[in-house]
Amino acid sequence: MGENNLTAIYFCKLSNGHTDVVDNLAVEEYAKKIPNVRITWQAADLSLTNPDFIVNSVKENNLSRIIIAGDEAGMYKSFFAKALVKAGGKPENVLLASFKEYGALKKSDTDRAKAIVACAVYGVAFEEAAKPDVADVNPNTLVIGGGIAGIQASLEIAGGNQKVFLVEKTGTIGGHMAMFDKTFPTLDCAACILTPKMVDVGQHPNIDLMNYSEVQSVEGVPGDYKVKILKKAKFVDSSTCIGCGTCSEKCPVKVPSEFDSEISLRKAIYIPFPQAVPNKYILDAENCRYIQENGKCGVCQKVCPVPDCIDYTMKDEVVEINVGNIIVSTGFKTFDAKKADQFGYGKFPNVLTSLELERLINAAGPTEGNIVYRTQDKKGNWIFQDGAGVPNKVAVIHCVGSRDENYNKYCSKVCCMYSLKLAHLVKEKIPQADVSEFYIDMRAFGKGYEEFYERIDNEGINIIRGRTATVEQCGKQLKLRSEDIEGSKILEENFDMVVLAVGLEANKDSLDLAKMLGVTVDQDGWLNEANYIGDPVNTFTGGISIAGVCQGPKDIPDTVAQASAAASRVLQSILNGKINKSIKDLSLESIESRAKELSKIMEGKV
Amino acid sequence: MSQRVNPNLKKDLSKYGSKDWNECFHCGNCTAICQLTENESLFPRKTIRQAQMGLKDSLISNVDPWLCYYCGDCSESCPRDANPGELMMALRRWQTVKYEWTGLAGLFYKSLASLIIALVLVAIAIFAIAYTKDFNHEALMHFGHSLEFWLIICVFSIILVPNLIRMFYFTVIKAKVKAPFGSYISGFFFLIGHMFTQIRTFKCDKQTTRWLAHFLVVSGYLSLLVITVFLNWFGTENQLIINLGYITGGLVFIFTFILIISRLSKNRELNKYSHSTDWFFIIWLFLMGLTAFLVRLFIDIDMLTNNFWLYMIHLMIITQWGLLLVPFGKWTHFLYRSFAVYFSNLKIAGLKKQGKL
Numbered sequence: 001m002g003e004n005n006l007t008a009i010y011f012c013k014l015s016n017g018h019t020d021v022v023d024n025l026a027v028e029e030y031a032k033k034i035p036n037v038r039i040t041w042q043a044a045d046l047s048l049t050n051p052d053f054i055v056n057s058v059k060e061n062n063l064s065r066i067i068i069a070g071d072e073a074g075m076y077k078s079f080f081a082k083a084l085v086k087a088g089g090k091p092e093n094v095l096l097a098s099f100k101e102y103g104a105l106k107k108s109d110t111d112r113a114k115a116i117v118a119c120a121v122y123g124v125a126f127e128e129a130a131k132p133d134v135a136d137v138n139p140n141t142l143v144i145g146g147g148i149a150g151i152q153a154s155l156e157i158a159g160g161n162q163k164v165f166l167v168e169k170t171g172t173i174g175g176h177m178a179m180f181d182k183t184f185p186t187l188d189c190a191a192c193i194l195t196p197k198m199v200d201v202g203q204h205p206n207i208d209l210m211n212y213s214e215v216q217s218v219e220g221v222p223g224d225y226k227v228k229i230l231k232k233a234k235f236v237d238s239s240t241c242i243g244c245g246t247c248s249e250k251c252p253v254k255v256p257s258e259f260d261s262e263i264s265l266r267k268a269i270y271i272p273f274p275q276a277v278p279n280k281y282i283l284d285a286e287n288c289r290y291i292q293e294n295g296k297c298g299v300c301q302k303v304c305p306v307p308d309c310i311d312y313t314m315k316d317e318v319v320e321i322n323v324g325n326i327i328v329s330t331g332f333k334t335f336d337a338k339k340a341d342q343f344g345y346g347k348f349p350n351v352l353t354s355l356e357l358e359r360l361i362n363a364a365g366p367t368e369g370n371i372v373y374r375t376q377d378k379k380g381n382w383i384f385q386d387g388a389g390v391p392n393k394v395a396v397i398h399c400v401g402s403r404d405e406n407y408n409k410y411c412s413k414v415c416c417m418y419s420l421k422l423a424h425l426v427k428e429k430i431p432q433a434d435v436s437e438f439y440i441d442m443r444a445f446g447k448g449y450e451e452f453y454e455r456i457d458n459e460g461i462n463i464i465r466g467r468t469a470t471v472e473q474c475g476k477q478l479k480l481r482s483e484d485i486e487g488s489k490i491l492e493e494n495f496d497m498v499v500l501a502v503g504l505e506a507n508k509d510s511l512d513l514a515k516m517l518g519v520t521v522d523q524d525g526w527l528n529e530a531n532y533i534g535d536p537v538n539t540f541t542g543g544i545s546i547a548g549v550c551q552g553p554k555d556i557p558d559t560v561a562q563a564s565a566a567a568s569r570v571l572q573s574i575l576n577g578k579i580n581k582s583i584k585d586l587s588l589e590s591i592e593s594r595a596k597e598l599s600k601i602m603e604g605k606v
Numbered sequence: 607m608s609q610r611v612n613p614n615l616k617k618d619l620s621k622y623g624s625k626d627w628n629e630c631f632h633c634g635n636c637t638a639i640c641q642l643t644e645n646e647s648l649f650p651r652k653t654i655r656q657a658q659m660g661l662k663d664s665l666i667s668n669v670d671p672w673l674c675y676y677c678g679d680c681s682e683s684c685p686r687d688a689n690p691g692e693l694m695m696a697l698r699r700w701q702t703v704k705y706e707w708t709g710l711a712g713l714f715y716k717s718l719a720s721l722i723i724a725l726v727l728v729a730i731a732i733f734a735i736a737y738t739k740d741f742n743h744e745a746l747m748h749f750g751h752s753l754e755f756w757l758i759i760c761v762f763s764i765i766l767v768p769n770l771i772r773m774f775y776f777t778v779i780k781a782k783v784k785a786p787f788g789s790y791i792s793g794f795f796f797l798i799g800h801m802f803t804q805i806r807t808f809k810c811d812k813q814t815t816r817w818l819a820h821f822l823v824v825s826g827y828l829s830l831l832v833i834t835v836f837l838n839w840f841g842t843e844n845q846l847i848i849n850l851g852y853i854t855g856g857l858v859f860i861f862t863f864i865l866i867i868s869r870l871s872k873n874r875e876l877n878k879y880s881h882s883t884d885w886f887f888i889i890w891l892f893l894m895g896l897t898a899f900l901v902r903l904f905i906d907i908d909m910l911t912n913n914f915w916l917y918m919i920h921l922m923i924i925t926q927w928g929l930l931l932v933p934f935g936k937w938t939h940f941l942y943r944s945f946a947v948y949f950s951n952l953k954i955a956g957l958k959k960q961g962k963l
Binding site: 399404406466467468470482483485489 | 631632633634635637638639644645683686687
C-alpha cells in the first residue's frame with residue numbers, strides 16, 4: 001500500500017428482518033475519530049453498482065485500505081477489492097469487521113461493534129485485542145441441563161477426574177434424545193446410545209446429579225461462582241426408595257405424561273420412564289390428591305414397602321455450591337403447532353407433532369410401538385391406546401414453524417432428516433402404508449445424510465416438493481392440499497394421519513438463565529457464543545460455556561461434539577488453574593488501547 | 607420454445623405496484639391455498655417464477671393473473687412475505703398496458719402527472735366547447751348526449767376491440783393454443799354470462815359480500831349507461847325510466863363509496879396497496895353516479911337552469927371517464943377478466959384435444 005494506512009469504512013445495511021440491530025450511525029461517528037480513518041460510507045448512501053466512485057474516492061484521498069463493517073461484510077469484499085485494485089491498491093487491504101462473528105447483534109452491543117471496527121482499523125484481530133485478565137479457578141464445574149449435551153459434557157469432565165454438579169429440571173436426565181426412537185442417519189436406536197451414558201452419569205463418583213432441581217441464582221466472578229440450586233421437594237426419600245413401583249401402581253390419579261409428549265397418561269407418583277436416571281420415584285405435588293385435597297388419599301404411603309420413604313411434608317430445599325466453570329446446555333422446546341392453525345393440530349385428533357409420533361413409534365411408548373389412531377379414553381382424554389385402528393396413509397409436513405416469516409424465520413436444521421427417518425419407521429411398522437413427505441427444500445446437510453435421503457427415496461416413500469397449505473378433517477380422514485411442484489399439479493389427497501415436523505425454539509429457561517449469567521441472546525433467543533465461527537463454545541462471560549441446541553438448532557452428533565468441546569475448555573482452565581475473565585467486562589477504551597499497542601508492536605517488527 | 611430473458615422486468619413491474627415477490631422461495635403454499643387454481647392453470651407460484659426469471663414473453667401470454675380474484679389468502683399465509691396476490695394485481699396492470707396498442711395506458715399507469723395533465727386538458731376542452739355554445743344549457747345538454755353516444759362507439763371500435771384482438775393474439779395465437787372450433791362457440795356463451803356475473807368469484811371462500819358489492823356496482827353502472835345514453839334519462843318524461851335512473855345512479859355512488867372506504871381502511875389483504883389508477887377508477891365512478899343523480903334531481907325540482915355548473919361538472923367527469931379512464935385505465939378489466947376465462951378455456955380445450963390433459 002502507499003503504507004500510509006489511510007482508511008475508508010463501508011457500513012453494511014443491518015436489518016435481516018430484525019429491528020433491534022447495532023446502531024450503525026453511532027459506530028460511524030466513533031469510527032470517524034479513529035486516526036487514519038478518512039471516509040465513512042453508510043450502505044444507504046452508497047449504491048454498490050458503480051465501482052468508479054470508489055476508485056475515485058480512493059485516489060482523491062490517497063487511501064490504501066477499505067474496511068467493510070457489518071453482519072455480512074464478506075459479501076461485499078470482491079466489489080471493494082476490485083475497486084481498490086483498479087485504484088492501484090492491493091486486494092488484501094480490503095479488511096472485514098464482522099459484527100456477527102464477534103457477537104455484536106443488537107443495539108445494546110453497539111460498543112462491541114465499535115471495538116470490532118477499531119481493531120480492524122488498527123489491523124489487529126479482535127480476539128487478540130480483547131484479551132481479558134486471568135483469575136484463579138475453582139476446579140468444580142456446574143452443568144445446567146441434563147440432555148445429551150449436559151450428559152456428554154459431564155462425563156468428559158468427570159472422566160478427567162474433576163468434580164461435576166449436573167442440574168436437571170425434570171425427574172430424569174436424557175432430555176429430548178431419550179424420547180426419540182431412532183437416530184438419523186444410521187437408524188441406531190437412540191436409547192442404545194443414550195442409556196449407557198445416562199447410567200454412567202448416575203453412577204459416576206465425580207458427578208453429583210441433582211434432578212428435579214433448578215438454578216436459582218448465580219453470583220461471583222469467573223473462576224469462583226456461588227450458585228444457589230433449588231431442589232424441589234420429591235416427597236419421596238431418594239436415598240431409601242428402592243424403585244419397586246408399588247406406589248405408582250396403586251396411585252389413583254392419572255395425568256398426561258410429559259415424557260410421552262402427553263400422548264399417554266402417567267400417575268401422580270411416577271418415574272418419567274422405566275430407564276430414568278436416577279431411577280427413583282417422584283411425587284408430583286400439583287396433581288397429588290393427598291396434598292391438594294388435605295389428606296384425602298395417602299394410598300402410596302400405605303402401600304410403600306419402605307418405612308418413612310414417602311413423606312408428604314417434605315419441603316423444597318436450597319443448596320449452595322461453589323464452582324469455577326459453568327456449562328449451559330438447556331436445549332430447546334419444539335414449536336407449538338397450535339399456532340399454525342392451518343394444519344389443524346389440536347383440532348383434529350390424528351394430526352400429530354413429530355415428537356408425538358416419535359413416542360408412538362417407540363417400543364417403550366404407550367402402544368409398545370404400534371402406530372394407531374388417536375382415540376378417546378373413558379374419561380375423554382385423547383390418547384393412543386392399543387387396539388385402535390391402524391392408519392394406512394400417513395403424511396409428513398416439513399417446516400412447520402420454521403422458515404416462515406409468520407413464526408420463525410430460521411431453518412431448524414434437523415426436521416428434514418428426522419422426517420425422513422419417521423417416514424422410514426412408519427413404513428417399517430406398517431409395510432403396506434402409503435407414506436408421503438411434503439417439503440420445501442430437502443436439507444440433507446451432514447455426513448451420510450444425502451445417502452440417507454436417497455435410501456428413503458428408494459423405499460417407496462412419496463417425497464413431494466411443495467409446502468402443504470391446509471389440512472381439513474374430511475370424514476374420518478384428513479384432506480391435505482398442496483402443490484406438487486415437480487409434478488406440476490395440485491394435490492388434494494386424503495390421509496389417515498398427518499405428522500407435523502415442528503421446528504426448534506429457544507426455551508424460556510435458557511432466556512432466564514442467560515439473564516442470570518450475563519450471557520446475551522440473539523434475536524431468536526439462542527445464546528450468543530464468543531465467536532460465531534472460531535469459538536462457538538465460550539461466551540463473553542468468563543467461565544460460562546454453552547453446548548447443544550441452546551446455542552442454535554443442531555443435530556445430535558453436532559451437539560455431542562460441542563459438548564465435548566465445552567468440556568475441553570473447562571478441563572483446560574482447571575489444568576491451568578487459571579481462567580479468563582469476561583470479555584464483556586472489557587471497556588471499549590481498554591480494547592482500543594490494547595489494539596493500538598499491538599499495532600505499534602507489529603509495525604516495529606516490520 | 608426458446609425466449610429471451612429480460613433482466614429489467616423486475617424494475618418494470620415494480621412501477622405497477624409490486625415489490626416483494628423476489629422473496630419467493632417456491633414452496634408452493636400460495637398455489638395450494640388458492641381456491642381458483644387448477645391443474646391447467648397453476649398460479650400464483652408459476653407466474654412468480656416467470657416474473658423472477660424475466661420471461662416477459664411467457665408473462666404476456668399468461669392469462670392466469672386475470673383468473674385471480676385477490677382474496678388475499680396467498681399473501682396472508684406466505685412464509686416469505688412475498689405478497690403473491692399483489693404480484694398478480696401488478697401483473698394485471700402490466701398486462702392492461704401491454705394489451706393496449708396506443709401506448710397511452712402505459713403513460714398513464716407509469717406517470718401520475720401525465721394522467722392528471724390529460725384530465726385537466728379534457729376539462730378545459732369541455733369548458734371551451736361550452737364557451738363556444740355560449741353556455742346555452744339546452745344546446746350543451748344536447749351536445750353532451752350525443753358526445754356520450756359517439757364516445758362509446760369510438761372507444762369501443764378504435765381502442766377496446768383492437769386491444770381485445772391483441773390480447774387474443776398474445777394469449778391464444780402466440781401461446782400456440784390449438785383449440786377445436788366448437789370450443790370457441792360453446793365458450794362464448796359462458797363468456798357473456800360470466801362477463802356480467804363474475805360467478806367464478808364464488809369458488810373463493812369469504813368473497814360473497816365483496817362479490818355482491820361489485821355486482822351491484824357493475825349492474826348499476828351498466829344500467830345507468832343504458833338509461834342515460836340510450837333511454838335519454840335527462841330528457842325523458844317517462845316516470846319508470848326516471849325512477850330506474852335514480853335507483854341505478856344511487857347504486858353506483860353508494861356502493862363505490864363503500865368500496866372507497868374499504869380501500870382507505872386497508873382492512874383486507876386485497877386493499878392494502880392501491881395504485882393511482884385504482885383510485886382514479888373508483889373515484890370517477892363515484893363522481894359519475896353522484897353527479898348524474900344530482901343532475902336528474904335538479905331537473906325534477908326545476909333547479910338545473912339556475913345551477914348549470916352542475917351539469918358542466920357532470921359532463922367533464924363523463925368525458926374524462928369515457929375518453930381517458932375507460933380506454934386507458936382500470937375499466938378494461940371488465941373485458942379482460944371475462945375474456946381471460948374464455949381464452950383459458952380455449953387453452954384447456956386445446957390441451958385436451960392434443961391429449962395433454
